[in-house]
Amino acid sequence: MADIPTAAISRLVTYLRILEQLETQDVSRTSSNDLAERAQVSAFQVRKDLAYFGRFGTRGMGYTVPILKRELVRVLGLNRTWSVVIVGMGRLGQAIANYPGASDYRFQYVGLFDVNPQIVGQQIRDLRVQHTEQLRDFVSATPVDMGFLAVPPDRAQDAAQALVDAGVRGILNFAPVVIQPRTTERGGVSEPGEEWRNVTIENVDFLAGMKRLAFYILNPTLKAALTEDTE
């Protein structure tokens, strides 16, 4: 699986979302054409993306919705439980903790952190918000798979470093900044610190969506052209 583009993984997530909606509508079969139209990509793209991971359909018969859904859940690793801490429990962190559907996927919030004394100590979803200073001790004592960063932009870098120092290997960053690994000098060359080895950062950016939307409002034919590109 060495050559799978990141965009293909994003599209798998979109296909899974579409399959879930088809299931709630009691639709039991779909096709690459149907998925393509709903995802606004080409049918060729759908088949290529799925082919990275196996053969899920029957030639000329399309896909069985619950089977393809189950397979994508497995490919994405969503058939296991993920222990998550949220750093930053302002409006955004609270919106995340209460986002509908996260619990469907066994994302389990095990710790909530903030630096604001008015928020520390509050009870949110059966958890007492802890001070971010306690993050390292907490992660030493509790297995944590992912950290969600919902802090203001100017605190994101330090909060990310605190998560990585504490041993968390996956970060979902909601702040509108690009997290950079702390670099260390070795033989005159600066390189990411050892603690950043195998750390994955994914960005969720409200502004990114707004910016894409601005572009497509100004260029509506681009989107339309893609929708029609379904062979």
Place this chain on the structure above:
Amino acid sequence: MADIPTAAISRLVTYLRILEQLETQDVSRTSSNDLAERAQVSAFQVRKDLAYFGRFGTRGMGYTVPILKRELVRVLGLNRTWSVVIVGMGRLGQAIANYPGASDYRFQYVGLFDVNPQIVGQQIRDLRVQHTEQLRDFVSATPVDMGFLAVPPDRAQDAAQALVDAGVRGILNFAPVVIQPRTTERGGVSEPGEEWRNVTIENVDFLAGMKRLAFYILNPTLKAALTEDTE
């Protein structure tokens, strides 16, 4: 500009975010290699994405940060003001309204809507939250470029239809569902209603980020391989 992949637009947004951060760090020059490394794509990809829109650098000299930033702002249409309404002013809608940085981009909130009587009438960012029933009248009287949907999943479809009926042509959907245009029958064929012509929907999905992160935590070498693919 008929053949620009949607993924290229997403990457432009990422490059812009990186350029903004370089600017705050007083870095005045960058290169396709540098941008590529920070965006976790190949340098070839960076050059190809930028080439859709013009020639922004000097061969062998790289890019001037403020100039490339200004050009991407222009390409994305972020040098003009966008009037925005938010439908759904629970935790998520409030987090959006207060998201840092949106005001940098002349996204201007002109109306906030909810159905919850405890939220309607509240004052948020100098606006009084109105009942969603008033959306159509409001949009008739006030130019609105975009609607942000922050309603629960089971209300997203109706809220999107209300926005489109009211004449809004761009929707940023934060609910974890795929919005489907209301179809009408014409000559035995069901097709999207006329009101959906040139409507653009962009999805921002918290869960999508969580799912991608799960995949990359399980497959860390995939991400590493991409980072190294910088020629």
